[in-house]
Amino acid sequence: MFIRLSAAVAALSLLSGAALAQAAKPSDPQIAHIAYTAGVIDVAAAKQAVAKSTNKDVKAFAEDMIRDHEAVNKQALDLVKKLNVTPEDNDTSKTLSKNAAAKLDELGKLSGAAFDKAYVANEVAYHKAVDGALETTLIPSASNAELKSLLQTGLKIFQGHEQHAEHVAAMLK
Amino acid sequence: MKPRWIIPVVAGLVSGASISALAATIQISMENLEISPAEVTAKVGDTVEWVNKDVFAHTATARNGDWDVMLQPKKSGTLVLKKAGTVDYYCRFHPNMKAVLTVAP
Numbered sequence: 001m002f003i004r005l006s007a008a009v010a011a012l013s014l015l016s017g018a019a020l021a022q023a024a025k026p027s028d029p030q031i032a033h034i035a036y037t038a039g040v041i042d043v044a045a046a047k048q049a050v051a052k053s054t055n056k057d058v059k060a061f062a063e064d065m066i067r068d069h070e071a072v073n074k075q076a077l078d079l080v081k082k083l084n085v086t087p088e089d090n091d092t093s094k095t096l097s098k099n100a101a102a103k104l105d106e107l108g109k110l111s112g113a114a115f116d117k118a119y120v121a122n123e124v125a126y127h128k129a130v131d132g133a134l135e136t137t138l139i140p141s142a143s144n145a146e147l148k149s150l151l152q153t154g155l156k157i158f159q160g161h162e163q164h165a166e167h168v169a170a171m172l173k
Numbered sequence: 174m175k176p177r178w179i180i181p182v183v184a185g186l187v188s189g190a191s192i193s194a195l196a197a198t199i200q201i202s203m204e205n206l207e208i209s210p211a212e213v214t215a216k217v218g219d220t221v222e223w224v225n226k227d228v229f230a231h232t233a234t235a236r237n238g239d240w241d242v243m244l245q246p247k248k249s250g251t252l253v254l255k256k257a258g259t260v261d262y263y264c265r266f267h268p269n270m271k272a273v274l275t276v277a278p
Binding site (some may be wrong): 064067068071074075152153156157159160161163164167 | 205206207229246264266267268269
């Protein structure tokens, strides 16, 4: 329990502290890249869960994540195309991807109920961290109104997923 | 007094079926993860139509377990109200989407 909690806290501070603080005032092309990367990361985590989990609630949750984040990212791609903006890779995106790869590795070594719990706990922590980043950094920094509006929809989606993940976590107890 | 969106059931009127003519269809939209109007009053026999304008799938799920309507992206779903009472409902996929439906007898 304590180990899991502290791991979640560590993940959170890694994300919100180190990774996202680097983007003090990211530009729109950087914001687009960060938001898109955050979605890609969650889809990859969900695909791992669909492949590994045997719990039907966990699988259903993971499938919801794939569906929603692919839908948001499609909107994001349509928007950057329309605005003629090229998403720009940056240190925040790189750190997010690096941390996510390590997490996939870590979860890849688990199986059964241990995997389910660790995946869902990480989903709660991850969505919470992304919510924080959207609210405090990405949305306020976005200068294009359409990008800002898409990020606001993204925030509501992420907040919804966080609550959904908390619900699944409670069922696993 | 909350606004009440009512579309008369035209089919019922046309066919002259007086009973169904009394029933209304009430539209509730789901757009950008918001249910609007969030509070709706209806009567037993009315039909509620949720219009999902998002590219995400949603549900209208009664907290008391009475009903669970699946709403595919950009699609609508309907429910004929059979029981009086106040029902809190939400989206199972995005539990931050919440609303209330009050059904009068």
